[in-house]
Amino acid sequence: MTAQSAQKKNNQKKAKTAITPTREENFPEWYQNVIKAADMAENAPVRGCMIIKPYGYAVWENFQRELDRRIKDEGVKNAYFPLLIPLSYIAKEAEHIDGFAKECAVVTHHRLEAAPDGKGLVPAGELTEPMIIRPTSETIIGETIAKWVTSYRDLPLKLNQWANVMRWEMRPRLFLRTAEFLWQEGHNAFATAEESNADARRMLEVYAEFSRNVLAIPVIEGEKTPEERFPGAMATYTIEAILQDGKALQSGTSHDLGQTFSRSAGIRYQSQDGAEELAWTTSWGMSSRMVGGLIMTHGDDDGMQMPPKVAPHHVVIIPIVHDDGDRAKILDYAETLARRLKELNIRVEMDASDRKTPDKLWGAIKQGVPVRVEIGRREMEEGNVTHTRRDIGRDSKTTESTDAFCNKITAMLDGMQEEMYQAALTRTNAMLHDAKSLDEARQFFSEKSSIGQLRMDAAFLQEDAFEKLQKDFAVTPRCLPFADEGKKVIVGKAY
Amino acid sequence: MTAQSAQKKNNQKKAKTAITPTREENFPEWYQNVIKAADMAENAPVRGCMIIKPYGYAVWENFQRELDRRIKDEGVKNAYFPLLIPLSYIAKEAEHIDGFAKECAVVTHHRLEAAPDGKGLVPAGELTEPMIIRPTSETIIGETIAKWVTSYRDLPLKLNQWANVMRWEMRPRLFLRTAEFLWQEGHNAFATAEESNADARRMLEVYAEFSRNVLAIPVIEGEKTPEERFPGAMATYTIEAILQDGKALQSGTSHDLGQTFSRSAGIRYQSQDGAEELAWTTSWGMSSRMVGGLIMTHGDDDGMQMPPKVAPHHVVIIPIVHDDGDRAKILDYAETLARRLKELNIRVEMDASDRKTPDKLWGAIKQGVPVRVEIGRREMEEGNVTHTRRDIGRDSKTTESTDAFCNKITAMLDGMQEEMYQAALTRTNAMLHDAKSLDEARQFFSEKSSIGQLRMDAAFLQEDAFEKLQKDFAVTPRCLPFADEGKKVIVGKAY
Structure with a gap:
């Protein structure tokens, strides 16, 4: 493969992500776009x-x-x-004021009335004591x-x-x-x-x-x-x-x-x-x-991935109708499946809208529905379902009997929940680095390619150089982990 | 019975209500006291x-x-x-303003800062546009x-x-x-x-x-x-x-x-x-x-009565211990009952506090717990429970086997729910009176003993005398019932 064709293939690959920019390209924008998608x-x-x-x-x-x-x-x-x-309640606790008073919504009036010039409304009925939300x-x-x-x-x-x-x-x-x-x-x-x-x-x-x-x-x-x-x-x-x-x-x-x-x-x-x-x-x-x-x-570059325990829908069923004569039968078959799944306490969404099938499939991917099920004429005739896991994607696409699917769906979701946690844990662990000195920490935070948090000796917190580190790189001590019995501190950028 | 002894008996009877004043004596105060009790x-x-x-x-x-x-x-x-x-949103809808602008909390600032005289805090950061809650x-x-x-x-x-x-x-x-x-x-x-x-x-x-x-x-x-x-x-x-x-x-x-x-x-x-x-x-x-x-x-003169479907607790279990040597066994027996009931989706409260038994019983009555269960040594030894319905009171007090109670509790609560509705319906119907003329309505509202709402011809709404009726007695047309196809109106006092 020439460099050019490799580049071309790479571009094609990139073009396939449902979210642009990707996480690597621009994480904050990716985040906004996942929420939108x-x-x-x-x-x-x-x-x-x-x-x-x-x-x-x-x-x-x-x-x-x-x-x-x-x-x-x-x-x-x-x-x-x-x-x-x-207001007087807030004023009672001195430390508390410092922490919150700077950023609160203050209610000062309890009525609106016509402005003196007759244009619009103005606050009226001033409170004897302001209140904060x-x-x-x-x-x-x-x-x-x-x-x-x-x-x-x-x-x-x-x-x-x-x-x-x-x-x-x-x-x-x-x-x-x-x-x-x-x-x-x-x-x-x-x-x-x-x-x-x-x-x-x-x-x-x-x-x-x-x-x-x-x-x-x-x-x-x-x-x-x-x-x-x-x-x-x-x-x-x-x-x-x-x-x-x-x-x-x-x-x-x-x-x-x-x-x-x-x-x-x-x-x-x-x-x-x-x-x-x-x-x-x-x-x-x-x-x-x-x-x-x-x-x-x-989330990944195709959108959200919902852990099953908080997923609004565990399964989305997408009926695929090519011939209008099949519509009623396919929908009926899909509805029967939906009922069976609901009896198993599975949260099911039926997508019988008139959107095109690829839009429905990509919609489910972007919303991160754990399992999508496609039901076409063939599935109906053979008593089957075709299902795909969001986390694995097309490699998990399986056609099997409705019975087999219903028997495994609960375990499948439980497995996904656990695998998502393990995958996140692996990523998290890879982003937690040890720094033996404040110089090493400065080095880490000054490199653009550095991703993650640093774990270092809690004694560094007392040093002036630590304060400088905080200021220079906009990092903060996140916590003294219980696991390290207060001897270590995690430091890094935070939301 | 002499008039005096009848009076005395009446007083004794009155003294037994858990809420004073009673509904008849002072309904608004009774209401506050039920909430408190x-x-x-x-x-x-x-x-x-x-x-x-x-x-x-x-x-x-x-x-x-x-x-x-x-x-x-x-x-x-x-x-x-x-x-x-x-504010501008509210101002857009003219009719809406009239309805709501007179009574809303207005946020005008987004910060508090130290007062110029150093005493306390004052609103700061005035908003360019006020907002209402x-x-x-x-x-x-x-x-x-x-x-x-x-x-x-x-x-x-x-x-x-x-x-x-x-x-x-x-x-x-x-x-x-x-x-x-x-x-x-x-x-x-x-x-x-x-x-x-x-x-x-x-x-x-x-x-x-x-x-x-x-x-x-x-x-x-x-x-x-x-x-x-x-x-x-x-x-x-x-x-x-x-x-x-x-x-x-x-x-x-x-x-x-x-x-x-x-x-x-x-x-x-x-x-x-x-x-x-x-x-x-x-x-x-x-x-x-x-x-x-x-x-x-x-609610009644002994406090609240909770319809089972919204009752925080369906059943309160009150262990009654006279001999400290029995305590562990009685509590254990009560706990076993609680577990069985919970398996039946019954919301159970165990009152194992150190309050006195009468206080616990009256507490349950005032809170309107549908069924209270007393478990003493005798119940424990005989495998029984003693249960009493809140709506019927002591006449419903029954001692029977735990099995019998567990078998009937769901139906018992369903029955109470329905009976509470029927009782309320009977009371409501008795408080809905027909008035054939506005004079008859004036008569009704002017008598202190009159309780309830009037149903009358909706055509009266057009008469000047109706407006006068509203003003004189602080009554309002509550609705034109669907059941009367718009031909009747219900009129009365309202919260």
Whole structure:
């Protein structure tokens, strides 16, 4: 093969990816285009906000269902607290202000009225005290449970809410960083420091298990350095994912708040021996930014790949009709298959639209439906299905009996879930490099071809050269992994 | 019996109700106290807002799950749209402004900074355009789907979101009327007027079926008079419940919006024959105010009664230990029962706290748990359970074998659900009176003992005396019931 024909072949190969640019060519643009091609979300006309489209929201619903079950299994109860927080509450907790006050939406009026010049509407009814849209709810939940907790009998108190929150973002990015996002925030209160610390660690474990087994996203569990802690926390625990571009994504955090918020809100209880004590609290959250993490972990140059456990559809059935006389029979055959699969708790989508077959197939590929099934006249006549796995592609294309397919589909999806996790784990491990010195770290971050995070001696954190490293390369210490018992730190770029 | 002893007996009887005042004595106060006794919600420190406590939120979760399934069965897909709506969107739809502009939270700044005098924080970063917190989302969803819809192939488009919304309420009341509340809002678009009208009616039917079969709340289906329509709608359909105090509760509404919002947002599509057409839209919503409706429909002087389909717990198990030596065995027996019930998909709560038994029993009564089970030494030794129905009370107290109980519990709960609906229907029917003239209506509303709603000839709506009736007695036309084919109108007080 001549260089020219090799180049030509290469071009042809490139032309075949459903997403342009590819990940290698331009990762951020690839990301935006996968979201668009999979029809998951779009920028809202409201600055920094997004619209989560049905296919993206269905992922979030599966995420919620799976995580909610795990949270409830920990004895936590869901509740709902107000969207608006009085300014005075925020002002109470000094450290907290520094962390959040700079980026919140402020409500100052409660009415609109006609403008004096008669043109349009203007805010009216000024509030005596401005309120902010919750960026997080430690303050208002703290004020509330201070009223609920009076005795050691009221503890532990474990609450969670699924809610929207708002942080004014200057550089928004779909899912990963938007002014408004969806999340759950847990807020637990305990009688002792030991219990609250154990709880903060326990909830991090719940997040880690959920990330691995549901999202198929490998994560590193560890503790944040003091500078990276949640404002007001004694310790912040985190799970960090390493995405395909080598950047880290803080995927879930759990904070041991000590007595910071119980002191400012006055969460006091009478202990078993009659003494008045301050409670110890934790908070922990995971958000819709993880949908971005899913895409950046599992997407490829043909679009999204959905881990079966969060996939809106496990299987898409594509009826292929060449002769109109066959239509009714083929659709009927496809519907029968859909019913059988639904009985097996398989989430099935029937694509009987009038789009052309290649568009349907590519649509399923771009949306990352784990298994696509083609049903044509031949399949119908022979009692067969033709199925293809998204992760393997055409090499997995198999025609076999409907019975055989129905018997294996559940195991097939379970297998895909596990293989997707293993593939992501292999990629993640390959992007975690050891650096023996800060010079080695500088060397790594200064090379354009370097992808990933560095693991180095935690003692380096104390050196001035580390601060310089952070500044020069816009990297941050992601966490001190539990696995290294606080002796190592992971450093790199992050979303 | 002397008058004195009768009075005494009456007092004793009254003293036995768990809620004071009773419904008859003071319905509004009874309502607040049931919520408190059942631990469902409380007023938030934020004016007009509420905190939904775990037991109340669990009702909402069951509500959501049941209604969400029904909405999806109609081919509607969930999505999520921004909390904030730019002022200019609201200003576009003239009628809509009149309806909502007077009562919304306005965001004017996106930052807090230290006050010039150094004391506290003040709003900073004024927005070039103020935004309002959504009171409902027709405008922003309209603007969005105008971009999604280009061809007749894109229609119908059926979307729903579960969200918080905000309307500045001057006279807030837990669940029934709060500044922030939780709801679902559906927004559908169609190619023809016929389809959008049929859809608005269809979604009302979904609400009616849900109210009757899940909430056990009887409702009257009908159309609002033009004055009572949603701002901008061509027709508003409603389901109205009649609560125990005779007031109506608008329980769910479905609007045929015609082309009002498609015109202001520009939802245009190319028809099959190539012409550019405006779409026709509907919107429909049901909210957390229905939790208030549940209480005012099913609560009694001992507290709440939960219809099994939304009850957080179907069964509460109360272990009764008189001798500490029995504790482990009794708890073990109770746990085994709990596991068996859970396998039958029964939602079970074990009350193994150190509260006294009467407190546990009354707690379960006030929270309206459908069935309470007492397990003492005797039950344990004989392989029995002692169970009591909330709706019937002590007359239903039965001791029988665990097997017999497990075999009947599902049917028992189904039966209770149906009986609660029938009981509510009987009460509702008794509160719906016919008035043959406006004089008769004045007579009815002027008597303090009159409870309920009036049904009268819809022709009266045109008379000046009707307007006077509305003003004098603070009553409104609730709806023109479908059952009367628009010839009758229901009139009365409402929440």
